[in-house]
Amino acid sequence: MTTILIVALVLGGWLLYTLLVHPSMPGGQFLASRRRRHERAFWEDVLRQILLMRQEGRPASEEALAGALGKSLTVIRGVLLRMTDHGLLETNGPGQGKGEGLRLTASGERWALHVLRAHRLWESYLADEARLPMERLHHQAEQAEHRLSEKDLEVLDAHLGYPLADPHGDPIPSAEGFLAEARGIALQRWEGGEAVRVVHVEDEPVELFEQLLARGIRPGIHLRLVATRQGALEVEVDGQKVLLPPELLANIEVEADVPVWASDPSVRKLSQLETGSAAEVVALSEAIRGFSRRRLMDFGVTRGAHVEPVLDNAFGDPRAYRVRGATIGIRNEQAEQIWVRAVQGHHATDSPQNPAVQAGAEV
Amino acid sequence: MAATKQTNPTAPGHDCGTCASRVELEQMGIRLDSWDHVVALAGNPNTGKSSVFNSLTGLKQHVGNWPGKTVSRAEGGFRFNGLRYKLVDLPGTYSLLSASKDEEISRDFILFGKPDCIIVVADATALERNLNLALQVMEITGKVVLCVNLLDEAKRKGITVDLRSLSRDLGVPCVGTVARTGEGLGDLMRVVAAVIAGEVATVPIRTQVPAEVERALDELVMMIEGVAPGLPNARWVACRLLDGDLRIRQALLSGELARLTDRQQDAPVAAAPSLVSIQGAQ
Amino acid sequence: MRFQEPPELPSHTPLPTGLAGAAGFPEVTVTQAPAEAILSRADALRRDFQTNFRDQMVESIYSQAMALAARSVRRDGNNRWDLDQRIDRIVTSPVWGLPIMAGMLAVVFWITIVGANVFSELLFDGLFLVESWGVSLFEWLGAPWWLTGFLWNGVYRGLAWVVSVMLPPMAIFFPMFTILEDLGYLPRVAFNLDWIFRRAGAHGKQSLTMAMGFGCNAAGVIATRIIDSPRERMIAILTNNFVPCNGRWPTLIMLATLFVAAEFPPAVASLAAAGTLLLVVLLGVLVTLVVSAVLTRTWLKGAASAFTLELPPYRRPSILRILYTSLMDRTLFVLYRAMWTAAPAGALIWVLANVRVGDESLATMFARMLQPLGRAIGLDGAVMLAYIIAIPANEIVVPTLMMVYAKSSMMMQEGGYEAIRVLLVDQNGWTMLTAVSLMLFSLLHNPCGTTILTIWKETGSLRWTLLGALMPLAIAFGVCFALASVARLLGAAG
Numbered sequence A: 001m002t003t004i005l006i007v008a009l010v011l012g013g014w015l016l017y018t019l020l021v022h023p024s025m026p027g028g029q030f031l032a033s034r035r036r037r038h039e040r041a042f043w044e045d046v047l048r049q050i051l052l053m054r055q056e057g058r059p060a061s062e063e064a065l066a067g068a069l070g071k072s073l074t075v076i077r078g079v080l081l082r083m084t085d086h087g088l089l090e091t092n093g094p095g096q097g098k099g100e101g102l103r104l105t106a107s108g109e110r111w112a113l114h115v116l117r118a119h120r121l122w123e124s125y126l127a128d129e130a131r132l133p134m135e136r137l138h139h140q141a142e143q144a145e146h147r148l149s150e151k152d153l154e155v156l157d158a159h160l161g162y163p164l165a166d167p168h169g170d171p172i173p174s175a176e177g178f179l180a181e182a183r184g185i186a187l188q189r190w191e192g193g194e195a196v197r198v199v200h201v202e203d204e205p206v207e208l209f210e211q212l213l214a215r216g217i218r219p220g221i222h223l224r225l226v227a228t229r230q231g232a233l234e235v236e237v238d239g240q241k242v243l244l245p246p247e248l249l250a251n252i253e254v255e256a257d258v259p260v261w262a263s264d265p266s267v268r269k270l271s272q273l274e275t276g277s278a279a280e281v282v283a284l285s286e287a288i289r290g291f292s293r294r295r296l297m298d299f300g301v302t303r304g305a306h307v308e309p310v311l312d313n314a315f316g317d318p319r320a321y322r323v324r325g326a327t328i329g330i331r332n333e334q335a336e337q338i339w340v341r342a343v344q345g346h347h348a349t350d351s352p353q354n355p356a357v358q359a360g361a362e363v
Numbered sequence B: 001m002a003a004t005k006q007t008n009p010t011a012p013g014h015d016c017g018t019c020a021s022r023v024e025l026e027q028m029g030i031r032l033d034s035w036d037h038v039v040a041l042a043g044n045p046n047t048g049k050s051s052v053f054n055s056l057t058g059l060k061q062h063v064g065n066w067p068g069k070t071v072s073r074a075e076g077g078f079r080f081n082g083l084r085y086k087l088v089d090l091p092g093t094y095s096l097l098s099a100s101k102d103e104e105i106s107r108d109f110i111l112f113g114k115p116d117c118i119i120v121v122a123d124a125t126a127l128e129r130n131l132n133l134a135l136q137v138m139e140i141t142g143k144v145v146l147c148v149n150l151l152d153e154a155k156r157k158g159i160t161v162d163l164r165s166l167s168r169d170l171g172v173p174c175v176g177t178v179a180r181t182g183e184g185l186g187d188l189m190r191v192v193a194a195v196i197a198g199e200v201a202t203v204p205i206r207t208q209v210p211a212e213v214e215r216a217l218d219e220l221v222m223m224i225e226g227v228a229p230g231l232p233n234a235r236w237v238a239c240r241l242l243d244g245d246l247r248i249r250q251a252l253l254s255g256e257l258a259r260l261t262d263r264q265q266d267a268p269v270a271a272a273p274s275l276v277s278i279q280g281a282q
Numbered sequence C: 001m002r003f004q005e006p007p008e009l010p011s012h013t014p015l016p017t018g019l020a021g022a023a024g025f026p027e028v029t030v031t032q033a034p035a036e037a038i039l040s041r042a043d044a045l046r047r048d049f050q051t052n053f054r055d056q057m058v059e060s061i062y063s064q065a066m067a068l069a070a071r072s073v074r075r076d077g078n079n080r081w082d083l084d085q086r087i088d089r090i091v092t093s094p095v096w097g098l099p100i101m102a103g104m105l106a107v108v109f110w111i112t113i114v115g116a117n118v119f120s121e122l123l124f125d126g127l128f129l130v131e132s133w134g135v136s137l138f139e140w141l142g143a144p145w146w147l148t149g150f151l152w153n154g155v156y157r158g159l160a161w162v163v164s165v166m167l168p169p170m171a172i173f174f175p176m177f178t179i180l181e182d183l184g185y186l187p188r189v190a191f192n193l194d195w196i197f198r199r200a201g202a203h204g205k206q207s208l209t210m211a212m213g214f215g216c217n218a219a220g221v222i223a224t225r226i227i228d229s230p231r232e233r234m235i236a237i238l239t240n241n242f243v244p245c246n247g248r249w250p251t252l253i254m255l256a257t258l259f260v261a262a263e264f265p266p267a268v269a270s271l272a273a274a275g276t277l278l279l280v281v282l283l284g285v286l287v288t289l290v291v292s293a294v295l296t297r298t299w300l301k302g303a304a305s306a307f308t309l310e311l312p313p314y315r316r317p318s319i320l321r322i323l324y325t326s327l328m329d330r331t332l333f334v335l336y337r338a339m340w341t342a343a344p345a346g347a348l349i350w351v352l353a354n355v356r357v358g359d360e361s362l363a364t365m366f367a368r369m370l371q372p373l374g375r376a377i378g379l380d381g382a383v384m385l386a387y388i389i390a391i392p393a394n395e396i397v398v399p400t401l402m403m404v405y406a407k408s409s410m411m412m413q414e415g416g417y418e419a420i421r422v423l424l425v426d427q428n429g430w431t432m433l434t435a436v437s438l439m440l441f442s443l444l445h446n447p448c449g450t451t452i453l454t455i456w457k458e459t460g461s462l463r464w465t466l467l468g469a470l471m472p473l474a475i476a477f478g479v480c481f482a483l484a485s486v487a488r489l490l491g492a493a494g
């Protein structure tokens, strides 16, 4: 009796082992492929991190990687060794951690660029089409970047209209592996004029990013630097004064490329225009991206178009505007991103502008 | 094919502008076993495409006064001056650039569906917005007739459209209609038949673009013509490639675009270089 | 040692072969096919543009269009134009916009109810007179009882019920609704309500698709194609069921008339019925919004997308065409479809009612088995049975119910609503609570077979289809169960 039981147990155990664990059986294969997926994601994180560090001019050392990825040094060393074996990495001799540290080989770089491209394109997709809130983009893209194939990216890229930068303002590598230089300078180190354009807002750490969003700072907006107060910087965003504490300044990158109209006091947001008045579109903000931008332009909301707010509903949102002979309802959220200059009456041409001279403020 | 039947459209009554409801038009509903020509209706939403479609085919496509009533394409048939036409009612679109679903349906049909002529139905009361689409369609194909619809509404609002000058400027015939009453539809079909037969040559104007864009377009057009010689809308294809239209990219890679030119070449070549512009209903 | 295996290299990344040792990317491949060369050139050119290519293109086209239009369009005086705007200022006015909307809906309901009352009675009398003639004729011919019963009390009665209950409300409601549609009022509704929908994470155009859903939920589901954002479109598809379609109007109208209106003096009875319908519809809108908001926070996460909607000019409706489309296309088509379900359903019910197991008929047996379920939600087994039989088309719920109750042979003496009242209240003990429960159930329960099929076609996904079918069902059961429980508690307490 007992022998039968033992035999049955052994046989059953064997069967279970072969089916579930042994690598050549279905269960084992499932486990193995899962493991490989995890491993691949880990490799890709390492590759992307090294690429980013190099781009930012920081040496990619084992310690820095361990810190950035939240892994122990042993784990990092192990994976770096294996990746080097696979010809993805090169190290500068035995004295690692010093000098310029780890370098990507050509194939390593190619792979890293693919991951970066996947990450940034997916963020663009989530922001422009799925309309996920900005602070949720990064986390979602972290997962998607390991799943997307090159073919997927090609389709996605075309669908999004080949965006050059992701919603944070980071350049998106092209399919051929071309990665544009980041153009901005951190606000901390800014020494130029008082009118700047935000080109990049760092999305990590999330807490700081949320603080920035709460202050209305996002790529594409124009800032006027007003004054410095004990390391903090007072800026004007959309006509409102906002104080940026020192820890936020490093996360905003700006450039001087501010269009002329941005300093024109007669330029306002479409949403601020009173019903019954008339205006001419000056620009569509960069923050309107993807499909919403295309739709607005289809309706003829383009530079130079004549617009007149005509209707407000019970909630004051959306409002309806006369544009090119039709009445179009537009939500305030979008109307806030459309810059207009008031003109007089129907189909009036530009009213003579009096170039208001602004008193320059100290930065 | 069209050349053999060219004798028919010049039937008597060609200059009879007043008799819009002549018997030369026979509605054929969905009887679509065979046809001589395919004509498509494109245009902004809510401009009366389905109304034109219904008047011509006798079908009852649903119409409604809101943009987006028609969401998929409908087909019907009619006979005009002895020729059988298949008419395709496309969903209304504001442009062909955005690549939303309905725009794709329209764009694909205009480009790959091999229509012999496209009627762009425009709202006379908002012509500027409607010309945006018309200009885009005209970049794809020259076989375009602009149907300036809703003339009654325009009149009510004190708007008049000089169809003759518009025809001259655009380089394609423009016909004024009131789709709801059927006014002007006879003229419309007469012009469409003439355009298909090549009796009316169309010379669609090209959009003026900034120099930077023009240079890029020129360069691409040259390359495209190397791959697909004789492609009539190389400039538009170049434009779409610059914009990044996946469908067009694929069509170029697969050679589908190059094959499109075969058809264009056996279409009747317009004999008269001068543009015959047709005046709308009175 | 297991981790020694390399991770799967991304198969799509063509690795080292042909790559130069240096990190110099992109590599210029010399042997590119001409088509590919064009594409990569286009990509390169696009990157080099100073400003966004598409922006430049659209601006160019529009400035050309502007120039062309300026040359050929002449406007003299904007007097009529102002009329349109004056109307618009009223119907979208911050103060009057929403009340006008509700009022308009109420008026449409009221006319429908009053009109339907009259015509239903006439039709009912006429069609049942025909039934009694038919039965007499068959008896005179000496046909066997089961043939007479099957054909006249089964198939024919199913048809007669559907025609007399459905035709009048539809024939009145559709034309009126089409007039609103043709006037151009619907986009104004979307404009007025967009803010609320945005709050729920949905799209303002959803109200257009809901308006189409009044006619038929399947049509409403198809109409969601006008919503560009896939997420918002999915929400619109999944919640379209919460607007009562024409198949459910008759049920609602009947209940509102028989139970609610009966509580009021005759002078305002029809107004009360219309008010009830309005409440039901508003409740449906509320459920739509709540469900949309929940979906937005669970399976369909995301913020509301952009809303741009054209408000077309008002146009004079063309009455003849409206009559044609609403009567021929909508009413008759729907009726036709309903009859195709009603006739076999009538036959099925007749069989159920006349095949006996022991000393009860199959229908009674099924109804008895479903009784606990029905009771739990304030209804009864017969209603549940009717709903199961009516899955293919909601139109036939009421007729089915009547036939289950009436059990084949029992003849109804009076015509119209009075007959139904006798049947429901006197013979089957319905109360106001039963009526309210049924109205709620009818508003919320699963979409009909056609709609489910349409959802499947439109979404192409079994999962969403299942959700679209089961979620309303669960909500219907949940809401009705809660109502019944509360009523029971109050009853026990009071």
Ligand SMILES: Nc1nc2c(ncn2[C@@H]2O[C@H](COP(=O)(O)OP(=O)(O)OP(=O)(O)O)[C@@H](O)[C@H]2O)c(=O)[nH]1
Pocket (backbone or CB within 6 Å): B043, B044, B045, B046, B047, B048, B049, B050, B051, B052, B062, B063, B064, B065, B066, B067, B068, B069, B070, B071, B091, B092, B093, B149, B150, B151, B152, B153, B177, B178, B179, B180, B181, C182, C315, C316, C318
């Ligand atoms: N007064 C007037 N109304 C017209 C005319 N043509 C069409 N309409 C009305 O305009 C509205 C829109 O007509 P449709 O034929 O549905 O327009 P469509 O272009 O098919 O619209 P979509 O399917 O949404 O793209 C309807 O209410 C028609 O009755 C016309 O010539 N005069």
Ligand SMILES: [Mg+2]
Pocket (backbone or CB within 6 Å): B049, B050, B051, B062, B063, B069, B070, B092
């Ligand atoms: Mg249509």
